[in-house]
Each structure stands twice: as C-alpha cells, then as structure tokens.
Amino acid sequence: xxxxxxxxxxxxxxxxxxxxxxxxxxxxxxxxxxxxxxxxxxxxxxxxxxxxxxxxxxxxxxxxxxxxxxxxxxxxxxxxxxxxxxxxxxxxxxxxxxxxxxxxxxxxxxxxxxxxxxxxxxxxxxxxxxxxxxxxxxxxxxxxxxxxxxxxxxxxxxxxxxxxxxxxxxxxxxxxxxxxxxxxxxxxxxxxxxxxxxxxxxxxxxxxxxxxxxxxxxxxxxxxxxxxxxxxxxxxxxxxxxxxxxxxxxxxxxxxxxxxxx
Ligand SMILES: Nc1ncnc2c1ncn2[C@@H]1O[C@H](COP(=O)(O)OP(=O)(O)OP(=O)(O)O)[C@@H](O)[C@H]1O
Numbered sequence: 196x197x198x199x200x201x202x203x204x205x206x207x208x209x210x211x212x213x214x215x216x217x218x219x220x221x222x223x224x225x226x227x228x229x230x231x232x233x234x235x236x237x238x239x240x241x242x243x244x245x246x247x248x249x250x251x252x253x254x255x256x257x258x259x260x261x262x263x264x265x266x267x268x269x270x271x272x273x274x275x276x277x278x279x280x281x282x283x284x285x286x287x288x289x290x291x292x293x294x295x296x297x298x299x300x301x302x303x304x305x306x307x308x309x310x311x312x313x314x315x316x317x318x319x320x321x322x323x324x325x326x327x328x329x330x331x332x333x334x335x336x337x338x339x340x341x342x343x344x345x346x347x348x349x350x351x352x353x354x355x356x357x358x359x360x361x362x363x364x365x366x367x368x369x370x371x372x373x374x375x376x377x378x379x380x381x382x383x384x385x386x387x388x389x390x391x392x393x394x395x396x397x398x399x400x401x402x403x404x405x406x407x408x409x410x411x412x413x414x415x416x417x418x419x420x421x422x423x424x425x426x427x428x429x430x431x432x433x434x435x436x437x438x439x440x441x442x443x444x445x446x447x448x449x450x451x452x453x454x455x456x457x
Contacts, residue, residue: 196259198223198367198399204243204253213239215423216253221367226393226400226413230434231420232443237403238280239423241371244401245277246270258366274366278356278373280403286345290336290355291327293344297362298323330361333396334388350381357388361396368392370402374409382409389413407435419443 197220204217214236221227229237242248244255246267254263257273276297284293331340334354339347344355353373360368370389374382386409392398393413404410410417410431417434419426421443427434434440 197221198258199244199401200254200256201240201244202254202256204240204250204255206239206243206248206250212423214243214250217420217423217425218253219418219425219428221399221401223366223399224393224397225415226389226402228402228404228410228414228417228431229420230404230407230410230417231426234422235420236423237420238371240420241277241369241401241403244275244369271363271365274364275369276360276363276365276367277369278353278360278371280371280375282352282356284344284352284355284359287343289341289343290331290339290347290358291341293355294327294330294359294362295323297359298327326364327362330358333391334358334361350377353377353381353385354388357392361392361398365398367399367401370400370404372403372405374404374406382406385409386412407431411435 199221201220202218204214205212206214217236217240219227229240231237239248243250246262246265246269250263254261256262257275260273262270262273285296288296331337334357336351336354336358339351339355344352347355353376357368357370357373360370373389374385377385389400389402390413393400400413402414414431416429417431418428419434419437419440426439426443427437429437
C-alpha cells in the first residue's frame, strides 16, 4: 500500500481548472517531486493535501485513511508536515520556540493537566524538548537556537521551516519550493539535508521544486504537470527527456521557428 494515494484530484477557481484529474502514488521511503511551469497547479496540489483547499473531485488517501474531507488541523496528528513557499514562521520568536510550536500536534496532555503542570506534563515537556534539540543538532541549527527568526538570513529561515516540519516527527514531509531564494551553496547543503532526512530518518518526502539540479540529485520519481494536468511520470531522467515535458517548458518547435522567422 502506498503512503499517499491521490486519485483524479480536481479543483477549479472560477472558470480556471487549476488541477484537473491528477493521480499519483507516493511510496513509503521515496522522494517524490512535482515539477511544472508557473501556474501548473503544483502549490494547489499541496494546498489540497494539507486540506487548505476543498477539491471539486477526486480523493486523497494517506496511510490507509481517506483524508479528502478532513480539516487542516486533523492532518498533522496523522503524520503530515509541510513547509511553505513564503516562509511562515513566528518572526518574533526564537528558533527553539518555533520548533516547540511545531511539536504542538504531538501534545497528548489535557489543558487541565497543563495548567497544574502535573508530572505527566513535565515528562511530555521533556520529550518535546529532546526531540526539538535532536532536530536542531541534525540540521546544524545550534548557532541559531536562541536567535529571533526576524534577524536570521533567508537561507537559515528556510532550514528552520524544514526543522519545524521535522519536529512534529511526520511520516510524510511536504516541501514547497525549498530551494527558492537559496544560493548555489545553500542549495547544495539542502541536497544533503534532504538525502539525510530520507535515508537516515527514513522520511518520505513530497516536494515541489523548480531547481532541476536539486530535483535530479534527490528525487526517486518525478511528476511533471502543465495546466493542471499530468504530463509525465518517471525517474528525473525519463521525465526531462519526455517530448511533452520539453514542449511544455520550452514551447513547441514550431513556435520557436515562428519566433525566429519574425
Ligand atoms: N486561491 C486561488 N484563487 C484563484 N486562483 C488560484 C488560487 N490558487 C491558485 N490559483 C490558480 O490556479 C493555478 C495554479 O496555481 P498554482 O499556484 O498551484 O501553480 P504553481 O504550479 O504552484 O505555480 P508556481 O510555480 O508559480 O508557484 C493558477 O492559474 C493560479 O492562478
């Protein structure tokens, strides 16, 4: 059984079909990447899986459970975490505090227990702290642990977003354009983080990304979309050499010739 099964997923905004009958499976332990030109529907698929958007058709099954109609707050406790294209951290809190918030979905104590800080709450608190410290060490964030997000370089913030997702100990991590805005060196570091999270932590990763160098280095399989519809699915090499993908990215050869003639 696949960890995530997306079937015939569709959504329209006004008259525009942003996602139009998309199906794919993400297997446990793989890095699966969605690519496509701007406006292809990639982020919309993430927003459908995270349950921010309600699909007009199709289904999403995660770990054997139909999540198609679930609320967004019901998703994280099942084991799905995500990062956002435009970083969504608490600017005036520290890295540590942001990661502790990322543990929220894992809380098992009642608010009354929390209020009186009972032994079980103290044990829980320790458990959360330990996990967060592990993530800080894993992603080399120790120098920034007690720094406010607002004062951190962009590249570090991107990694803190990933760390916050990791802190919730997900089975599936959704990375929305993790390399956007990063330098070549930072992108290469990201390659190593993704490989380590996948291989060392056994994490399954679903990613949307434009940087084909990153995509090629980390992805087991790639789904190419255009205008909300699937174009090709396979290894990074298979997808990039698919004529339909080349056409969607570069335009039809006839268009190019017309351009040259003009
Ligand atoms: N909330 C919304 N309201 C109206 N239209 C939307 C909304 N979200 C997405 N769309 C439209 O859906 C289509 C797909 O957008 P989406 O952001 O998913 O593309 P994308 O592949 O992620 O693009 P990019 O690479 O630029 O992020 C676009 O035509 C977009 O304008």
